[in-house]
Amino acid sequence: MSKKVLVVDDDPDVRSFVVTVLEENQYTPLVAQDGVEGLEKILKDPPDLVILDVLMPRGSGIRLYRQLKTDEVLKGIPVIMFTGIAMRSFLKSQKVLEEFKGGEVPKPDIYLEKPVEPEELARAIKKKIG
DSSP: OOOEEEEEOSOHHHHHHHHHHHHHTTOEEEEESSHHHHHHHHHHSOOSEEEEOSOOSSSOHHHHHHHHHHOTTTTTSOEEEEESSOHHHHHHHHHHHHHHHOOOOOOOSEEEESSOOHHHHHHHHHHHHO
């Protein structure tokens, strides 16, 4: 059975691009349009990997990443950040949230800034889940 990968991104073109890369590499794509829908899908049926955008109108990737990495049950799910936001800005936002909610969040293992080539995304996915 192929591994399930949840794509959480508000941009339909990006979702389509990532789904194509996943299908071409024999993964089963799941999609969510924002962090709220993404969390619902993760809780219902945890995927093998989450590919997560940072800026989304409903339920930001910043908050979803924090939830995934601080929840005892979910923190084992690998995450690839796939966004147009510089990593420096993402890490700064995590620092701000730490001041309000406590608890340090680990830096993402893989942080890809859009745009990327399909081969680069496929390599990152294979590195995380084989």
